[in-house]
Structures are given as C-alpha cells and as structure tokens.
Amino acid sequence: MSGTDAGRPVLHNFNAFEFAGWGSFSQLTLTPGELSTGDAQVRCIRDARVLGQWTGTALPGNAVLGSVFYALPAVVSVCGVYSPIALFVATLIPFIWRPIMEELVSALPIRGAPYSYILNVSRKPLALFGAALLLLDFAATSVVSASTASAYIPGELCERLPFPLFVSAALILLLFALVSLTGLRESARIALGVLSFHHLFDGICLGMLGLTGIECAPSYTARIQPGRFPLVLRNLHLPAIVLNTLMITLVLALSAGRWLRTWIVVDAAVVLCGGVLTGILSACELIEQLAHDRVLPRIFLFVMPLSGAPYLSILAFTLFCAAVYTSAGANLAVLSKMFSLVWLTVMGLFPLALLLLRFNRPRLPRERSTGLGMVLIALAVTPIVFAGNVAIDPSTAGYFAAYLLSVLLLFLGATPRNQVRFLRTLYWAHDQYHPGFQRWRVKALVEGIKKVKRQPVCILAKTDEISYLLRMLLYVRENEETSCVKLVHFNYSGDEENAEIPSELEANAKILGEAFPEITIDLIIVQDTPFSPPNVAALANRLNIPTALMFMGCPGAEFPYPVADFEARIVSL
Template structure:
C-alpha cells in the first residue's frame, strides 16, 4: 500500500523539446480533452457549469488515460513513418515493411465538378443497364429451362415409368418454394453475379467463393451438356461428317461468337429461339391431342397395366420419389436468372420467374402424359429422343424433323445462357480483385466482355475433355452441382435475415418456408446420391479443384508470404543472383498487391462499429492501405470523436495504414462514384453498413459491399 502511494505521488517525467516537436501541437489540446478522465478519476467533483483546467501535472490515476497517445506523439506531422511494435517480425533478413505498415493521415477534400459529373454518369449507366423486359429476360434463361425437357424426360421415365407424369408435376411444383426466396434476394440485392454476390454481402468471402466455384461449374456444365445433348439428338437423325464431340465444341464456339455481338442482340436471339420452341411444343401437343382423340386410350391403358404389374405401394412411392429427385433437373436454368438481375428492369424479376415456371410445369408433365398415351412403355424407357419419337407417332416424319431441329436450336440457346451468366460472374470476381482486371474490359463496338468469353470457352473445353467427352459423366456432375447451387438461395436468405435484417426488401419470406426449402433441397440431393452414388465423386472432384484455385486467388498475398518466409530461412539463397532476383520479384509482388487500397464508408464515430469494420478488412482483404471515409456537410461537420477513435484504430492495426478522409458532400450514389474516381477505388471495394428501411437509395445504385449490420 505504501509503495502504491509513493508511486502515485511521483510526478510524470517531463516532455523534452524533441517530444514536443514530434507531436502535432494543433491537435494536442483537442486530444487531451477527448480522453479527459471522468470526475471520479480526479478525486473531486466539479461544480456544475465549470470546466476542468487544473494547471498542476496530472496524478498517476488520471495519467493512465493518456497511455493511448504514448507512441502517437511520435508520429510525423504529415503522416507516414513506420509503425513500430514490440512484436518481432517472422522474417529474419527482410525489412519490417512486410509485417508492419505506416501511420495514417487525416485529410479533408471537396469533390471537383467534373468528378461529380462522372459519378452521375456512372449512376445513370447503372440504371440504363437494367434494360431487359420480362420477355427478353425470360428468354435468356428460358432456353435452358424449357430446353431441359429434352434430357429430363428420358431420365425420369427410366426411374419412374408410368408414374413419370406425377413425378414431373410434383418436381415442377417444387419451384413454388424457391420463387419467393429468389424474389426477396433480388429485391434486397439487385446485383448481378448471384448467388455469389448474395453470399458476399451477407457472409464471408470464403463462403462466397465456394458459391462462385459452384456457379462457374454449373454455368459451364449447362453449356457443355446442352451442346452435347443437341449433337446427340442430331446424330440420331442424320449422319454427321464429324463426331458428336467435335460438333459440341463447334456449337460452344459458334454461340460464343454470337454473344460477342452484344448482350442486347444475344437477348433478342434468345427470345427468337424460345418462341420457336414454344410454337414447336404447341404444335406437338395439338397433334398429340388430336391423335389421342382419334386412337383412344388403348396405348395408355396397356402402358399402365405393364408399368404397375406386381408393384407394391412402397415400390410405387420409391419410383415417384426418385422421379421427383431427377425431375427437378427439368427446372435447370432458374439459377441463371439472378446472375443477370442487374440487367432486368426494376420490378420485372418476379414476372420473369413466373414466365418460366408455369410453362415448365405444363411442358414437363403434359409432354410425359402424351408420350405414355402414344408410345409403348418399353420404347419410352429405352429411348433417348422420346419427343421426336412422339412426333413420328402422332404426325409423321415432318413433325419429327421439326422437333429434332427445335431440340438442337433450343439446346444451343442453353449454351448462350451459360455464357451470359458466366461472364457476369467473371466481371464481379474481377471487380472484387479475385481475377485480373482483363475480365472487366469490353469490346468497343459491342460492349461484350471478350476476355471473359474466351476464358469461359477454354474452361468449358477443359471440363469436357477431363470427363473424356462423356455426356453421362457431365450430366451426373451437372445434376448434383445444380442442386447444390439451388441450396445456396435459401441459405443466402437465411443469412440475409440474420445478418442484414434491416435491409429494405419485398416480399419477406417466412422463416418456416426458408427452413422447409432447405430441407427439401437436402432431401432431393440425398435422393440423387442414393440413385447414383458416383454422382458425388464426379461433382466433388471438379468442385474441390475449382474451389482450391479460388481460395488461392483470395489468399495470394499469404501464399507469397509463405514462399518469402521459406526463402528467408536460407541466407545462402540471397548470395546467388538468380535466387536473389526471384526473392526480389516475390517481395515486389507482395508490395504491389498490398498497396491496392480499399475504402470503408462510415457514418458514426462509435469505436466498436469502426473496429468491426476494420476487422472485416483485416480478415477478408489482403491490403495494407485502407481509407476511412466520412461524408459530412459543412454545417454538421465530422462526429466529435471521429478523429480520436481513428488514431486509436490506426495503432490497433499495425499491418494496415488507416487514412481518415472527411468529404464535404452529402452521401449520395453520385458522390460515392465521384469519390471512387478521385481515389481510384472501384465502388465494389467500398464497404458500408447495412442501410435501413429509410435509406433513399438502392444498394445497386451505390455499388458498394455491405459488411456489417
């Protein structure tokens, strides 16, 4: 007790001239007031209406509040300088610049008129990008959705037999669970690249990249399976001068060239293809109905007797369940619609889902019923081109040729769907610095992303070749990947409700419906695995390889750090010219990658809120340069504790240089875009808190990422 008293009675060591010069005097007074201890710490209560101005040196008890400024007094006035900590560097022979960063600076800026004009142009460009109406937007994914009838019906007939119409009807109605979920997500986050962008805004980058890997596999498998199925239909009718493998490769290449003509022209072409398919199916249905009325029910009665002979109730239930599990593949293409939602006019997304869903219900179930009414069950089960067989039976060769031509064309439209969706995903990944900026470049004449198309075609060829050009293997992988992608939507909305509940959106899906959809998705995935366990092996192999590559792109600085650490352990490596040059290149790459800045837009000066935002950047972004930005009017100014808390946080993260920027402008999408031009930071790397219901702008207009509630 006596030692404590003697310690408290000693005055603090005086500051010499060098200490005073090293500390910015203009902020000394305001900083001292910001950390002024409460009256209880001073030992006496202040009279009301007076201010504390004790001329005597502070006691030990009050001086403890000054500890946070101990090293900040030595910061250079103009910023810069290396942060020094007691933590030793893991590198023995490399400078501390690999572990620690410099001190941040405070700046106040006014946006220039030309910068604001460019920001307004960016906002208007974002609004004009939403140019697809409900029918053209439906056509892009519609060719994949409605074209899936050509490969879904034979697969369902193989496991369900005469119960196929029931299984297909039930499978098509499953989408009623997903539609409100997808509508809520699109309303809350109308951003292209979903569900990757959904997961990025409601969870971590690791989970988002898992979603990106699944999406890319799904889009590529959509293109490959559609092209290969189209060639198999064509090969069953005519003698081709080349193999179906070569034909599939040519189809992907041809429709890639079509896509390079421009997104709007591609949408128009997709709409024309879908209209051809609709007319073909209507013609087939009418011809089948007329033939059924003329021939009677003899064939469907024979098929029913043959298909139900000796079956127990358990076997029937199993057949229907298996048919439902496989029949959901007749809905492939729905997952592509959110990937280009930013190109759809506001309010049209629910109509697009409706336009795709109801025709899919009618097409899948009615087509299967008509097949059983005209084609023997043995032919149905063993036939791949069962729709062309139906056409031959009810109307003759002319309708068969028409159906085959329609199958080839509409399945090729599915290739176009995969290309468009993948290019949107590539662009988002490039904007988030997972991929090189080449993926954001567009052709001057058409605005098509040339490098993204080339990369997607190359990846699809690699995927097809690695499967041995086997359509069966690709179809198995496609089925499980598609089901897993569809599971991401209820998972995303569940995370949205928990982490971003304040975000304005309509409709709001009941939690019970979300959980039910998740349960149905898991059940259907389990059913497909039970039907063919090899499905897991094919899908897992491709997914793990692609997810591993994406994880490396996210942690490229850490990988380089590991290589540098290994290099640093052997001093002999620095003695040779070529090994020293290799180490210098790795070090330069680390410096370049870590100097790429990100921006955090803040409204409040609450230190706990600021800390969690900086912690997100530290854990998810490989950067040593962070801009903490607050938009303020001249009258209001910055929050009172913003500068003091910024200084504390700048010291709390020694590996990141935290700059505080006070922008004299209101917080609007145009000003955010203008700031992006000033700082040369894309808006996708500007992070914000979750906006509330009263926020006047859409998340899509801001273009920023939501990182906290």
C-alpha cells in the same frame, strides 16, 4: 525498428516490410466536374437495366425449357409410364424457391447472384464456394446443352454425321460464343427468338434436373428493369410445368407417327442451343463481378468497343467449357451426373443466403418477405433430393466432388490473400532454412507482397463509434488483402456552416491505426457533400478505388437510395 514518426512510436518486433506506416488525416471537397462524372456513372448503371420481362425471361428460359430434353431419358428409365406424374410434381417444387429469389432480388438487385448475395451477407470464403458452384453450373449448362443437342439430331436422321458427336457439340459451343460477342441486349433478342420457336420419388429427384436454368435468372438482376423480376420467374416457371408434363406424355405416345418425333427433335435441338447461350452470358456476369472483387484479374473487365461484350470472359469461359468437356471424355452421362448435383447445391445457396441476410443484415430494405417456414422447407428439400440422386447413382458424388474441388483450387489460387500467403511462406522458408539466400531474392519476395497489398480499399463510415469502425476494419482484414484503408466520412447536415465532424472520429482512427500496424488508415472527410450514389462514384474516381472495394454499413428502411446504385459492398449491420 526504432524511432518515431510524427511524434508516434514505430512498433518494435514487427517485420519492417509488414509495417504499413501511420495514417493521415485530410479533408477534401469534390469538384463540380467530379460530381458530374459520378452522376453520369450512376445513370449508366440505371441505363444498363435494359431487359424487360420477356428478354429477361428469354435468357434463362431456353435453359429451363430445354432442360426437359436431357431429363427425359433419366426419368423414363426409373419411372416408365409414371414419368409424367413425377415430372409434374418436380415442376411444382420451384413454387418454394420463387418467393425466396424474389425477396433476395428485391433486397440486392446486383449481378453475380447468389455469389454476390453471400458476399454481402457473409464472408468471402463462403462466397467463393458459391462462385465455384456457379461457374461449374454455367459450364455444365452450356456443355450439356450443346452435347445433348448434337446427340438428338443424328438420332432422328437415322444416319451418322460426317464427324464425331463431340465435334458438333464443340461447334455449337463455338457458334454461341460468337453470338454472345454481340452483347447482352442483342443476345437476349436472339434468345427470345429461339424461345418463341420452342413454344415416384426417384423420378421426382431426377425430374428436378428438368428445371435447370432457373438458377441463372438472378444473375441478370442488375440488367433487369425494376419490378420485372417476379414476372420473369413466373414466365419461366409456368411454361416449364406445362412443357415438362406434356413433352414426356408426347414422348411416351409417339404413335402419332414420325412427324411428331421429328418436331420434338428439332424443337429440342433449337432450345438446347439457346441453353448454351444462357450459360455463357450467365458466366460473363459472374466473371465480371469476380474481377471487380479482386478474385480474378481485372483484364476480364475489358469489353469490345461496339457491343460492350466482355470478350476475354467469353473466351476464357469457352476454354473452360472445353476443358470440362474434354476431362469428361466427351461423355454426356458423366457430365449430366455432375450437373445434377451442382445444380441442386446452387439452388440450396438461395435459402442459405436469405437466412444469412435476415440474421446479418436484418435492416436491409426489401419489397417482400418470405415466411421462415418456406425458407426452411427449401433448405430441407435440397439435401433430400441431393441424397436421392446420389442413391440412384453413387458415382455422381465422385464427379461432383472432383470438378468442384478443381474450380475451388483455381479460385483460391487467384485470390490476392492466397498469393500473399504463398509469398510469406517462401519468405519464412528462407528465414528458417536459408540464411545465406541471395539478398535480391528476399527483396523480390518483399516487393511481391507489397505489390499485392498495394490496392487500397475504402470504408464509408457513417459514425465515429469505435465498435462500428472496428467491425468494418475486421471485415477488411479478414476478407481483403490490403495495406491501405481509406476511412471516409461524408460530412453534411444540410447547413454548410453547422456541419460538424464526429468528435471522436479522428481519435478512434488513430487507435485503430495502432491496433492494426499492417494497415495504414487514412481518415478522409468529404466536406459539404451528402452521402449518395453519385457522390460515392465521384469519390471512387477521385481516390482511384473501384466501387466494388468500397464498404458500407447496412441501410435501413428509411434510406432514400437503391442499394444497387452504390455498387458498394454491405459489410456491417
């Protein structure tokens, strides 16, 4: 390429289709209508926090209190009469995790945790690893709960069902997929009704499986009323201590007769069915966030008109659960082995996320602080218990690796970055080995790359320091696939006449534009408008950029707004 563009040279030795062009400079003023729309959107975000401590407890509560029923056989097989002691010790371990989760939630009360935590404090590839673990964990929660519930009932009836157990498990999964279509609020009420009806080393390692479901609680933080999450964790943990120890004691002392056995079996089946609902709704929260972040297609954001339920997410997750169940040959033992290691790894993500938060986003405001020793203990406990489960049954590691790799490949194949890499590989292959390749096919490859990179993203810049702007832009280049960046500065000082644009902002934007020729950097000054959640939402509508693709620096302790109200990603100190 040669020539000039607005007095600036067009770069040589650069693929024409990769040169995004020079950026522009503009100033805009948000209209009263746009500001009103932005304010309404932020109110909707706040109004979505509909879950109190009891409905917030009910959703993961059925999974937590139901998990004891599929942990019992494994614990009894290795501990025998010492099982109550092993389970009791295992139920004390979450005292380590509770302050960690509370600090993370107070800092980042957003959906899709711990995937979203890692995304805001680290890089996207690590966050996708967490997302793959979470999706597998939620699928295992639903499938294992449904399969275990269907196994309990015929065992007590002492007769065979008119169809195989895998059919009853599939029917339970389908039933609660339909229930989840009623929406989050109604599903939480149903879960609350179900929950209300319900109420040594090897043994401790296996007993930790009796606490699965607690990792689902942070997934709903964007829906839980402010200040209620610590109460939710308390309501989950304390009953689990009593139930795990008491239930196994009752199982080991069934001399009370058939009535006690029947009561336990019915209780187990009901609560396990509630665990299916927990897995589905947790997965929907995660899928919604992945769609916002361009990991999954935006069609997963479509909702039903009346209930607001994400029907495509529910359908896709139900099919995914069916695939997991089928690939395991409807074998509950295989699923439980995989589930145990997936859950332990997910729990390890919470202390990891907190360490990354403290190192990369130390200024982020939060209501409580956990001792570093507690965080390090949680990180140490995770691999110890993980190794303990693998030592008991080494085949567990194989199932874990196979399922995790499958989900990771699914996510990696769906991301725009890897789609562009694939198309670029085809373009390179054509250029190297097929010079006579049809021209229209080359054009199709180029258009495909441009289409994937067409989605703009927005950097919300608070200063004109080039080092700060460079860090923000490097994050975008390394984590998002785009050829257009809107560099936005809200210019407001409280005095419209004296509001001045940072002196070096325009010059530094031009420098970065020349340093990154594959990205068009448009500088936009929002005049006479303070930086606030409603105004950022109004700007997102004006630019047609989702707030999930708007990136901001880390706020400090004196920042006047809740971070969750922006729905933007924190990508710098």
